Structure formats: structure tokens, C-alpha cells
Amino acid sequence: MDDQFCSKTETFAKWLTHVGVQISAKAQLTDLRADGRGRALVAKGDFAEDELIFSVPRTSTLSVKAALPELLSGRQDISAEDVECMPGWASLTAVIISEGSRPESKWAPYFNVLPTKLDSLVFWSPEELAELQASAVLKKVGKDKAEEIFHQSISKVTPEGTDVDIFHRVASTIMAYAFDIPDIEQEEEEGANEDDLVDDDEQKTSLAMIPLADMLNADADNNARLHYDGEELEMRTIKPIKNGEEILNDYGQLPRSDLLRRYGYVTDKYAPFDVAEVSTSTITDHIYQDLAGELKVYLRASEIEARLELARREDVYEDAYDVGHATEEWPCISDELVALVYLLLVGEETLAAIQSSKMSLPSRSKMETELVGKALQRIFERREREYSTTVAEDENLLQAGNHSNRVQMAIQVRMGEKVVLREAKKEAGKFQGDNKRMLGREKREREDDEHVSQKKSRHR
Numbered sequence: 001m002d003d004q005f006c007s008k009t010e011t012f013a014k015w016l017t018h019v020g021v022q023i024s025a026k027a028q029l030t031d032l033r034a035d036g037r038g039r040a041l042v043a044k045g046d047f048a049e050d051e052l053i054f055s056v057p058r059t060s061t062l063s064v065k066a067a068l069p070e071l072l073s074g075r076q077d078i079s080a081e082d083v084e085c086m087p088g089w090a091s092l093t094a095v096i097i098s099e100g101s102r103p104e105s106k107w108a109p110y111f112n113v114l115p116t117k118l119d120s121l122v123f124w125s126p127e128e129l130a131e132l133q134a135s136a137v138l139k140k141v142g143k144d145k146a147e148e149i150f151h152q153s154i155s156k157v158t159p160e161g162t163d164v165d166i167f168h169r170v171a172s173t174i175m176a177y178a179f180d181i182p183d184i185e186q187e188e189e190e191g192a193n194e195d196d197l198v199d200d201d202e203q204k205t206s207l208a209m210i211p212l213a214d215m216l217n218a219d220a221d222n223n224a225r226l227h228y229d230g231e232e233l234e235m236r237t238i239k240p241i242k243n244g245e246e247i248l249n250d251y252g253q254l255p256r257s258d259l260l261r262r263y264g265y266v267t268d269k270y271a272p273f274d275v276a277e278v279s280t281s282t283i284t285d286h287i288y289q290d291l292a293g294e295l296k297v298y299l300r301a302s303e304i305e306a307r308l309e310l311a312r313r314e315d316v317y318e319d320a321y322d323v324g325h326a327t328e329e330w331p332c333i334s335d336e337l338v339a340l341v342y343l344l345l346v347g348e349e350t351l352a353a354i355q356s357s358k359m360s361l362p363s364r365s366k367m368e369t370e371l372v373g374k375a376l377q378r379i380f381e382r383r384e385r386e387y388s389t390t391v392a393e394d395e396n397l398l399q400a401g402n403h404s405n406r407v408q409m410a411i412q413v414r415m416g417e418k419v420v421l422r423e424a425k426k427e428a429g430k431f432q433g434d435n436k437r438m439l440g441r442e443k444r445e446r447e448d449d450e451h452v453s454q455k456k457s458r459h460r
């Protein structure tokens with residue numbers, strides 16, 4: 001353990017006052033390492049709703065704009081453009097690495113409280129990552145791509161000797177600690193154009209580090225929120241906070257997989273936001289085989305492609321679809337996924353009618369046919385089998401608890417995804433819509449209709 005932890009916190013607290021941060025006497029930076037929560041802000045008195053906890057002047061935030069002059073000073077070999085042309089996170093990484101290498105940096109007391117070790121996924125070994133099994137989060141880690149950007153552009157502007165380990169530490173700290181701050185000029189401009197008919201809701205933001213605001217942990221239900229309205233960024237309570245309670249910020253409604261990837265921790269409170277991903281290529285590779293018994297039709301690759309093209313035209317195509325827990329507002333299975341599977345399975349005549357725009361895509365309830373439900377159930381079962389352990393096995397492993405913290409977190413993530421797939425399968429099992437417009441049925445239905453009418457005419 002870092003035995004300078006407390007002295008670093010004290011120096012940081014003094015520095016905050018020095019740079020104009022105003023903090024309520026009822027809020028205190030506290031050592032929560034024993035609970036695995038690092039430094040945290042804790043209430044040392046009762047806060048009312050909408051009470052100011054602290055304010056940080058915009059001038060005390062660390063952005064590319066703020067730190068670029070220092071990086072460029074005395075360097076003839078690079079220009080502002082070399083830094084500004086990089087993606088936002090990469091240019092902020094470059095300026096923080098450069099600033100961090102200067103012992104006289106005004107930010108030094110702040111840098112001293114930033115982490116030297118993180119658990120975000122980029123730091124996991126191949127064996128640890130393998131514990132996530134079939135989780136789609138593995139495709140999102142992006143370590144190689146990040147290193148490519150480091151070698152191609154960041155390392156050209158950072159001090160000589162900056163290695164890839166420093167790069168990952170700073171880039172990952174930015175991922176877990178930085179904020180997207182709305183630009184104040186933009187807000188004023190928008191205010192001036194309040195009567196404009198065209199609503200330009202794309203607000204310009206800048207990525208920046210906000211000392212102290214980034215010492216707040218999060219646990220799905222926050223009790224504080226940062227306000228960006230003025231020159232002072234204000235952290236205010238959103239509900240009363242009692243003496244002794246931790247002050248928590250909002251990191252967003254993230255599935256545990258993303259929480260782990262970006263922040264290196266998970267808690268049960270994020271489980272309701274878990275998602276599992278099913279890729280369109282897996283769906284098209286298996287759907288006709290899985291339903292061969294009931295379809296009795298063979299589609300050529302070009303016919304499948306035409307159906308996917310229609311899904312694109314109808315704006316329901318995605319390379320992969322997320323399924324999540326149902327809420328009061330949303331089902332587990334998105335409208336887009338139902339529509340994709342419907343278009344892959346709808347009969348030729350209905351397909352042609354939609355293609356020629358004689359008919360529009362039916363409502364969700366009409367697309368929830370029994371066949372679409374059966375296909376989705378198979379898709380979710382297949383996806384669950386891609387994980388090498390079952391939910392029950394994971395439950396036992398979690399209970400045994402004899403793993404490293406990282407493995408324990410990986411088990412929670414992979415188990416959460418399988419639980420979502422099961423719930424989605426149950427939902428698909430309730431689809432009961434008529435199959436008569438579906439592939440292989442349309443013709444049979446028509447033949448049956450004709451058969452009935454022939455019978456009727458014979459009886460006449």
C-alpha cells in the first residue's frame with residue numbers, strides 16, 4: 001500500500017484551495033481503500049437537496065487548450081496542429097504526459113492523487129480476459145488500435161522515452177476520470193438564438209480533467225451531479241445526503257461489461273443495465289438451418305443479402321444487436337432486432353410488397369409471429385452456448401469466491417450476460433403472432449385457401 005496516501009490527499013486538498021476550488025466544510029476526501037473504492041468524497045454533515053458541495057473554476061480544469069502552450073514551449077519540431085489533429089482523448093493524453101514529466105508543473109499535487117494502477121480491461125492479461133468468455137466487450141478493448149495511435153502520433157509530441165506503459169496509464173486514467181465539458185460560448189450563442197426555428201442540439205464539448213470532481217465514485221444511483229452552466233462548474237446534491245454517506249456521481253447507466261472496460265470495477269447495482277450482444281452474421285449464418293424443420297425452403301446468399309438490404313433501407317439493420325433486461329419502457333428485444341428477424345423470415349409475397357413499398361413494415365406486434373419468436377429463441381440459446389460455463393456454474397464459482405478480484409468481476413459480467421439471454425429467450429417464447437405471412441407458410445396458406453375454395457365450389 002502507498003503509505004504516502006494520506007499526505008498526498010492533504011497536499012491535494014491544499015492545492016485545490018490554492019487554485020480556487022471552493023468546497024463545503026461538510027464534504028471530505030476520505031480513504032476508502034479498505035472497501036476497494038480508493039479515494040472518495042464523504043459527507044461529514046447533512047446536505048439538503050440541491051445544495052452546493054463544491055465548485056471548480058473552469059480555469060482550474062486541465063484541457064488541451066490549457067496545457068498546450070507548455071507542451072509547445074521550446075519545441076521547434078512540433079506545432080499546435082500536430083496535437084490538435086489527434087482524437088480528443090489522444091491529444092489530452094499527450095498534454096498530460098508532457099505536463100506530468102515536468103517536476104515544476106502546477107498540476108503536480110493533482111497528478112500525485114491520480115492512479116498508478118488501474119483494473120480497466122486494457123491492463124488484463126490474456127488469461128484474465130479469457131475469463132470473460134464470449135462477452136462482446138472483448139472486441140471493444142481496443143488496445144492495439146490505441147497503441148497504433150500512440151506510435152503514429154502521440155509519441156511524436158511527448159517527451160523522449162515516453163513508453164507504451166505510461167501511455168496506457170494516462171490514456172486509461174482519462175477514460176475513467178475525464179469529463180466532456182460543454183463549451184460555455186456555445187451555450188451563450190444558443191441562448192441568443194432561442195427563437196430560431198432550427199434546433200441545433202449538437203452541443204460542442206471539450207474533454208478535460210476536473211480536479212476533485214473526479215474523486216467521486218459512482219454506484220448506479222447517484223446523489224450528486226455536476227452543473228456546467230457558468231464559469232464555475234458546480235457539484236450539487238440531487239437529493240438529501242446524510243452525514244457519513246458517500247457522495248456519488250453519475251457515470252451513466254452502463255452495463256457491467258462497459259463499467260469494467262472503462263473503470264475497472266463492477267457492482268451489483270449496475271446489473272439491471274447488463275446487455276448481451278448478438279451479431280447479425282451469426283443470425284444469418286444459422287437462422288435457416290435452425291428452422292430447417294419448419295421452413296422447408298432454401299434461400300441463396302443473394303436472396304439473404306436482398307433481405308438485409310431491405311433491413312438497411314427500413315433503418316433496422318445493425319451489425320450487432322444488444323438485448324437487455326426489460327424495463328417498464330422497453331422490452332428485452334429491440335424493435336430493430338424483431339424487424340430484422342421478421343424480414344429474414346417473411347414470405348416472398350409479403351417481402352416483395354414491402355420491397356416495392358406497396359406495404360410498409362408491419363407494427364411490432366404483427367412482426368412478433370410465432371416463427372420469429374422461435375428463431376429468436378434459437379438465436380439466444382446458441383449465443384448462450386458460446387459461453388463455456390452455465391449460469392449455475394458461475395453462481396457456484398462466485399459463491400466459492402476463491403479467485404482474484406479480476407476473475408471474480410469477469411464471472412459477474414459473463415453470468416450477467418447469460419441471465420439477459422435467458423430473459424430474452426423467455427420474451428421471444430411469448431411471441432404468438434400468426435405465421436401465415438411467413439416464409440414457407442405463405443405458399444402453404446395460399447394452397448390451403450385454394451383447396452378450401454375448390455372444395456366449397458365442388459359442394460355448390
Ligand SMILES: C[S@@+](CC[C@H](N)C(=O)[O-])C[C@H]1O[C@@H](n2cnc3c(N)ncnc32)[C@H](O)[C@@H]1O
Nearest residue numbers: 037038039176177214215216217218219263265
Ligand atoms: C473518477 S475515479 C473516482 C476516484 C477514485 N476512487 C480514486 O481513488 O481516484 C473512478 C475510479 O474510481 C473507482 N470507483 C468508482 N466507483 C467505484 C465503486 N462504486 N466501487 C469501486 N470502485 C469505484 C474505479 O477504480 C474507477 O476507475
